Each structure stands twice: as structure tokens, then as C-alpha cells.
Amino acid sequence: MIEMxxxxxxxxxxxxxxxxxxxxxxxxxxARLAGYxxxxxxxxxxxxxxxxxxxxxxxxxxNAKGTLAPSYAFGGKDRQRHVLEDEGxxxxxxxxxxxxxxxxxxxxxxxxxxxxx
DNA sequence: ACGTTGACTCCTA
DNA sequence: CTAGGAGCCAACG
Numbered sequence: 001m002i003e004m005x006x007x008x009x010x011x012x013x014x015x016x017x018x019x020x021x022x023x024x025x026x027x028x029x030x031a032r033l034a035g036y037x038x039x040x041x042x043x044x045x046x047x048x049x050x051x052x053x054x055x056x057x058x059x060x061x062x063n064a065k066g067t068l069a070p071s072y073a074f075g076g077k078d079r080q081r082h083v084l085e086d087e088g089x090x091x092x093x094x095x096x097x098x099x100x101x102x103x104x105x106x107x108x109x110x111x112x113x114x115x116x117x
Numbered sequence: 118a119c120g121t122t123g124a125c126t127c128c129t130a
Numbered sequence: 131c132t133a134g135g136a137g138c139c140a141a142c143g
Contacts, residue, residue, distance in 0.1 A: 008140065027125055031139085039139045044124040046140095061124080069124045 011035060012046045019060045022088035023104035024097055026064045048073075059083045066092075066099040 011034035018033075019025045027040040027047075036042065047058050047069075059080045062068060074080040077095055085091070090098045 031125090036139070038126090038137090040125040041123055041138070042125090042140045045122085047124050049141095050124095058124085063124080064126060073124055 008034070008036060008039075008042065009046050009049070012043055013050070013054065013056055016047075016056045016058060016061060019057055019104055021057070021060075023102050024060045024062050024066075024084065024089060024099070025104050026062060028064060029103075029105075030061060060087075062097055062099075066097040066103075068095050068097070 012030055015030045015033045016025075027043040028037075031037055031039040031043045034043075043061070047061060050056050050058050059074060068077045068080050071077055074083075081091060081094065084097065089102045092098045
């Protein structure tokens with residue numbers, strides 16, 4: 001059977017669950033993998049509706065710049081950073097993830113593909 | 118059914 | 131580096 005109405009949220013959450021520990025994923029990537037490319041903003045809305053009991057690793061979802069979610073999420077950026085660091089994610093700043101090392105999946109990296117770099 | 122809104126992204130100055 | 135604006139898509143009142 002096919003989910004129809006809540007397909008968007010369900011697919012988004014399913015993709016969030018698919019993000020491995022120690023990596024991070026951007027809203028845009030989640031949207032794309034869920035089949036809603038360009039709906040990055042809606043992914044953010046979906047995250048805001050996540051409840052703790054769902055066990056979604058929403059702390060692994062960050063924006064394209066690698067900065068953490070606003071303070072009102074996770075009870076503060078420090079909390080989110082701590083969780084990510086505990087999973088092995090490294091930061092270049094207190095609020096900025098070292099994206100090129102931890103973004104997932106590798107093939108979804110945002111326009112950084114220099115073949116000869 | 119239309120207009121607003123949002124844990125976004127990209128481009129320009 | 132920061133600031134502002136436009137584009138994008140789905141949910142909500």
C-alpha cells in the first residue's frame with residue numbers, strides 16, 4: 001500500500017532515520033532523497049514537528065552551510081553540537097560542522113565536486 | 118481556495 | 131565576514 005497524504009512527512013522522516021551516525025545531512029538532501037527536491041524549507045518544518053519519542057536523529061540534519069539549527073531546537077546549539085561530537089562529527093567552529101568530512105551521502109555533496117582537487 | 122509562513126538555499130553587494 | 135533579496139515547495143489558517 002502506498003502512503004498518500006502524509007507521504008511527505010513520512011518520507012522525510014524515513015530519510016532522516018537513514019542518516020548514519022557520525023555523518024550529517026542537509027535539508028535539501030533530505031528533500032531530494034525523499035523525492036521532493038527543492039522542498040528544503042518544508043523539511044525544516046517537518047523537523048520542527050518531530051517529537052522526541054519518534055527517535056529521529058534530527059540533530060544530524062543541518063543547513064547547507066553546516067551551521068547548527070537555531071537555539072530553540074535541541075534546547076540549544078551546545079546540546080546539538082555535543083551530540084554530534086559524541087557521534088564522531090568534527091567542527092570547524094563552535095557552530096559549524098566540517099561538512100566535507102561528514103556530509104552524507106557523499107554523492108549528494110553540494111557543488112563541491114572538483115575532480116582534480 | 119488563497120495568502121502566509123518556515124529548523125532552507127542561492128546569489129549579489 | 132555580514133546583510134538583503136528572490137526562488138523554491140508543501141503545510142496551515
